[in-house]
Amino acid sequence: MRRVFVKKTKKPVSNYPITKLPNYQMAKAHLNRRYRFSASHRLHSDQMSDEENSAIYGKCNNPHGHGHNYVLEVTVSGQVDKNGMVCDLVELDECVQREVVTRFDLENLNMRPEFRDSVPTTENLCTVVYDILKREFPQAHLERVRLEETMMNAFEYNEIE
Numbered sequence: 001m002r003r004v005f006v007k008k009t010k011k012p013v014s015n016y017p018i019t020k021l022p023n024y025q026m027a028k029a030h031l032n033r034r035y036r037f038s039a040s041h042r043l044h045s046d047q048m049s050d051e052e053n054s055a056i057y058g059k060c061n062n063p064h065g066h067g068h069n070y071v072l073e074v075t076v077s078g079q080v081d082k083n084g085m086v087c088d089l090v091e092l093d094e095c096v097q098r099e100v101v102t103r104f105d106l107e108n109l110n111m112r113p114e115f116r117d118s119v120p121t122t123e124n125l126c127t128v129v130y131d132i133l134k135r136e137f138p139q140a141h142l143e144r145v146r147l148e149e150t151m152m153n154a155f156e157y158n159e160i161e
């Protein structure tokens with residue numbers, strides 16, 4: 001049996017490169033990656049009275065604490081390398097997994113040494129995660145750390161450069 005191939009007419013794509021290749025080496029690209037962990041906290045400062053704590057932190061000051069399923073978004077940036085990447089995603093995943101997810105998952109943040117001197121608000125958790133990743137992942141520039149605490153609120157932190 002003979003097969004008849006019908007050549008489909010396709011709309012021609014635009015010429016690329018049109019004149020010259022864009023200089024990828026000069027451009028900065030961003031990589032966003034998401035991770036998840038769960039932890040509990042109680043917003044309470046030993047520096048203040050119970051009344052002050054209650055006035056400032058409201059229901060988040062309840063003595064039994066409460067938990068969050070955090071969504072962590074890490075943004076790194078840099079030039080696109082010869083392999084076409086900002087950084088090795090496997091290395092980033094390993095670093096965030098080891099240094100952040102494993103460290104805080106299923107933990108009571110109030111008991112962690114990272115919050116010995118500060119209240120584990122999600123703003124403060126952002127700064128802690130940022131500092132850790134800044135130190136532990138030099139392979140790319142750390143742009144931003146974002147933590148979703150609930151569906152309704154999220155916090156972002158980055159250094160002023």
Ligand code: NI
Nearest residue numbers: 041060066068
């Ligand atoms: Ni909370």
